[in-house]
Amino acid sequence: MAWFKSSYNVASLAVRSIRSPPGVMHRMEGRIFPSKHRYFHATVCKSKGQPSSVPQSVPLSRLSDSFLDGTSSVYLEELQRAWEADPTSVDESWDIFFRNFTGQPPTASGVSGQTMQESMRLLLLVRAYQVNGHMKANLDPLSLEQREIPAELDPAVYGFTEADLDREFFIGVWRMSGFLSNNRPVQTLRSILTRLEQAYCGSIGYEYMHIDDREKCNWLRERIETPTQLQHNTERRLVILDRLIWSTQFENFLATKMKTAKRFGLEGGETLIPGMKQMFDRAADLGVESIIVGMPHRGRLNVLGNVFRKPLRKIFSEFDKKSKPVEEVGLYTGTGDVKYHLGTSYDRPTRGGKHIHLSLVANPSHLEAVDPVVIGKTRAKQYYSNDVERTRNMGVLIHGDGSFAGQGVVYETLHLSALPNYTTGGTIHVVVNNQVAFTTDPRSGRSSQYCTDAAKALNAPIFHVNGDDMDAVAHVCELAAEWRQTFHSDVVVDIVCYRRFGHNEIDEPFFTQPKMYKVIQKHPSSLEIYKTKLLESGEVTREDIDRMQKKVDAILSEEFLNSKSYVQNKRDWLSAYWQGFKSPEQLSVIQNTGVKPYVLKAVGKAITVLPDNFKPHKSVKRVYEERARMIETGEDLDWAMGEALAFATLLVEGNHVRLSGQDVERGTFSHRHAMVHDQETGNKYCPLAHVMEDQNEEMFTVSNSSLSEFGVLGFELGYSMENPDALVLWEAQFGDFSNGAQVIFDQFLSSGEAKWLRQSGLVVLLPHGYDGQGPEHSSARLERFLQMSDDDPYVIPEMDPTLRNQIQKCNWQVVNVTTPANYFHVLRRQVHRDFRKPLIVMSPKNLLRYKFCKSNLSEFDDVQGHPGFDKQGTRFKRLIKDQNDHSEVEKGIRRLILCSGKIYYELDEERKRMEVNDIAICRVEQLCPFPYDLIQRELRRYPNAEVVWCQEEPVNMGAYSYIAPRLCTTLKALGRGSMEDIKYVGRVPSAATATGFLQVHQNEQAEILQRAMQPEPVKYPY
């Protein structure tokens, strides 16, 4: 590759030389102040009208050909290889070029005297348009600020002069589509330049040359560079016009009828609606049957009404201040949410006579937080509909320019897009880029040129489009659908538009964007622009347009009238797979979770065998041998085995199980080994994927995730919402890291059912426990999950097992489980009930291998008489009573210690060591909802005992502040005392969750145990 190296060196020299002004025709100021480039989308060609417009030849060695560094260099190398194999396989001009480089004599002269250097320069010019043409595209409808055009787009830089404009050139190259295709006829430089300008510098700015795949680039080039592609026929344009009329008049109508209401209107970006509809139509033509959409506030009502066909009367009635949830007895209404957060779904007929199912996912105010949820739901839909190719279910995300650039979860979501267990075969992203975020200019809102630049990391093509050019918007929206269906990967449409009013309709935009809004005031709507265009082309008459507009207005007015008498329907909270599931107001019978012994044995065997010729790591081999022994003897099953049995038994019962999170395959603490690696071949084997013969490959999925909490937890939440017959789990590496996903906990998991009436049985595993690993790795911030729990601290609910619906009424469950069997049952309970509730598990670290944290197989089964089998059968134990088998009443017990989690084992050991026999220790395995009935039972059992809450966490953390009022309510109900009678043993208040010094930790831990066992009464806090 001698020639390539030399030209590469020339290229780097050239970059240096072009930065020194003398003799260079096109100045490079724009490069010195790159920050100027990133704000707005209008462009100016500095060279126009300047003396330098008469270009002079620049030697090849002076060219700024940074494109030689990347894609072109690969291309040229390939070209040379082809030429070496067969000189006639490339165009004649390239033959001359390579001959020259390799010192071979030329065979003929180039086309019309075209020299090798000229071929090279022309190629570079075309490449420059492909790479940077978008910089010159007319993207900003407001033409607010002008971007400088990159020097590379000036033919003079390549040595072409006016004298060359009417000379003919051949620019076809080998294995290239579109403009540069090999079979292109000879053209004049003038027509080449005209076509380049049309293709790359019109209303669409294409960014795709960062994609390192020739086939994909060629596919795009063919569509971008072929002149006829942009045309829609008249019939289609009339459909588009009608849709634009709907989109525009919907907002106008609301603006006149609800002058003071906040609706986050789409004005300035109305072309989004016809664009989306074109996209959905095209997607349906290409096989998409279901589209899952996530979008923010802006234009949401318009999308709901015009794309999702939510009845307009319903939308209008929600504006009525008197509108409130129906207070019908037994009606499950939740707390509700503001109208521009609500989701919906709709079966939309398409122009091709098909139906496409559309779902808009409800979302909170937090911009972009819904992104991973939508993607997770899409992936789940693909699983349940056996959409192996991922072409029938598609995710679409609508973004704002400010939030797309600013919110990290966008990047986290983008990065899930190609991961094997998270991909959905491509998401279409549409940015409603109104060039402002609330009151913030892009200048202050991002450091990149475009708000979409993060997507470049993905090799996603980005289509920037002038939002005033309706045809162009429709075109790129369709192109995006075609891309997604062809390459099964993400694509971005950036609709550059404006916001006609303030952030919401009550805001005054002139406070902060006076110049912009002066322009906006005078700017015609995109509907006006489109109407003019179609009138001018003669495709439509004024009368046609009037008729169309009047019809839309009439429907809007009629629907508005109807909205006055509109009665809100019963809020529908069930979606397709959820028929038969119970709302909190419908009692669901508590089910047992024990499993037949023979099933336990059979699945136990299946998940402890590795294939014959498989060579696991020797330690993993031991782990599996040990697991086989546990099943064989039925004794001392450990945590990982308890979990694996829960998964396996759920699988054989027909449920889907999916566990995702960082390093979950092995397990952060090297305890799970759900995926085993052959030490010689590197092959992987997952025993749980082979519990049954011919088990569907994905039925059990365990997957290491990207290093993201917000994105991955959101994804799994979305996944869990699709179908209830699944156990979906997300595990944090350490519990503390879950705060990186706080938005999902606050806005979705803890409150989603109340706001949107959508249930989820997602399980969140958060390693938690004080074992000297320092402030971060000790605490999963249990207190926060408990604080978000909505079980009433002051009212004891119905606790009779036949009437109890305490969990159904509570927003979620928080547990800190201490035995493998209880873990097994709490996981199974998630699926063995007629409703779904999120489950937060403070999961153990040192208990994973602790010698006493073991269960016998008899605790997993449903055999009467076996431990765990009580009056109702075998179930999850919300509270584990003292293990010393106390009778109904134990008057001699002087202290009842209530605790949760691993501190129990330390207390028990200390009690044994000190030979204390007048202290009882109970484990509150389920903290929320609070097990009032069982606590009462234990309080009755120990009538004379001092009541102590013992925890490892500082008093301002852990469960104490949750437990205290509930325990107090229980004590009062029994006449046993009140707040002062609840004693506390644990760490003192602290800002950090734990000490960083091991020695200090050990002393603190010892002190807790010593105080818990002290002979004298506990004095703290009263």
Ligand SMILES: Cc1ncc(C[n+]2csc(CCOP(=O)(O)OP(=O)(O)O)c2C)c(N)n1
């Ligand atoms: C995570 C988050 N931070 C802040 C806000 C408050 N907020 C609401 S809209 C908005 C501006 C959004 O700008 P952009 O994404 O460009 O959308 P636009 O409103 O312009 O359509 C902000 C900051 C929010 N909703 N979510």
Ligand SMILES: [Mg+2]
């Ligand atoms: Mg914006």
